[in-house]
Amino acid sequence: MPKVLIVVEHRCGTVKDATFELVTLARKLADASGLEPAAVVIGHQVAALADTLARYLPRVVAVDAEPLADFRYETHAAVLGDILETEAPLLTLAPHTAFGMELFPRLSVESGFPCATDCMEVDTEGSGISVTRSVYSGKVLSRATLASAAGYLATVRSGSYPAAVEAGSPGAVEQRPCPAFPTPLRTEHLGYREAAAAAVDISQAPLIVAVGRGIKDADNIPQAQELADRLGAVLACSRPVVDKKWLDKERQVGTSGRTVKPKAYLAFGISGAFQHMAGIKGPGVLIAVNKDPKAPIFAAADYGVVEDMFKIIDALKAEAGA
């Protein structure tokens, strides 16, 4: 039976959440298309991680070796290349994260399997694969198929599938030997670096005033800060504001920044890119103000206002001060 493999992302002994979303997709493909699902765990001292995955999927393949302790595309692509050869999966999945983005394109070149990235949906189509992706600032969906090949690769956008729950009966873990690496290796992992200790912790704030590209200029930041102060909120932002150095990284909400779970989130001039939205969790209310009625954030927000953000900021300051 054709197989679907998921490549488990983990760091420092913890399986990343995105992996469990891939489990849901793999099970869906198992139900709909009869694919045989399995997880691949690559690393060093990963027995506990493999056992964790075995609670979700019927089969786990583990490759455990000291040089695999820290992820490098070179070593991991060599291990996966070996697995793709012997397992011959129809489809191999990874999360579209810094892990999947580094590994899968290169694995694609080395294996000859075509790879679709940042997919929101992945499905079988005949003997091949079709995908749906979000393009042009999230305003358009693009559909594609992968050119006929012996196997296919896809990376999946976080949040596209719900996280899986454990299966009824535990699966089996198989150890595989680590293959030889290409020599000499040309990349070396030197270490991890945490972002500097934050002076502001936006992650616990009950009320957040967040600004995006629509803030337009560093000179406009004080207006937003003033509103936040008056409401007793913390000021946060989306990536473009940090890229332009208008606010510090510790205030960035999103996949590469902080995750927040406020009771209310006021988004001003934020388009709603998934990387930002993925950082807003919990049942709080999301109110979006954007002058573009087609901004993707309105599809995710509870309340929307199509208006110049500065007019609403001024009005809010006036009303809150009254």
Place this chain on the structure above:
Amino acid sequence: MQILVCVKRVPDTADAEVVLQPGGSGIEEEDLAFGINEWDNYAVEEAIRLKEAHGGTVTVATIGPSESEDVLRRCLAMGADEAVLVDGAPFRDADPYVVARGLSAVAARGAYDLILTGALSGDHGFGIVGPILAGYLDRPHATLVTSVVPDGKHVRVTRELEGGLEETLRLELPAVLTIQTGINEPRYVSIMGIRKVRAKEIPVLDTAALGLAPEDVGAQANRIVHTGLAAPPAGKSAEMLRGTPAEIARKILDIVKERGGMA
């Protein structure tokens, strides 16, 4: 250090209305403003800073229509030394694999220590041209790079992971790096600056000059086969608040108070 930067001309769709062509084969481009892909702009700036600090040259290359020359001139005005335009006609509807194939042929024309490109493009956003190019050239790569420090025959980089975490890597040169936004502050390009490079010759290369056969780059070479565009589903869609700014502000404050966001 000889550096090649691969850039792309893309439409600005963040603040514009995107209209699908009938049948969903593409988008209407007439009313869209085009410019350098945002990630590529950071890559060009990084290359120029490396040149300024360590010497060498910066060459920018793109595959695209003749209008892409504007993007290349802008890079020259920023401080790039040379620019190369690959005639985009044979690359119409090319997928990232075909684009990487074309760029690998451009790279083979020089002896580049470093090849930079944006981590992502603002149009289709596959984020794979860089590492695929590295694969085709058999060079080490790093994606989502947030700092670059040359170190003899190596380069030391940081990659952006999640939640404010970064990792540090050392790569052997020559290498391919894809650059994340925010790595630097790209310099301002004035009209005067662009005028100064107006006379600079930009060679236009066709597939024959690159040693590529038409079947290497045509749509039949695509590994990712585009089947159509569609409008995204409406989703749950927000309840729209209407009225004067003051009325809207009162409604927002009521909602925030009701949900416990403020006393």
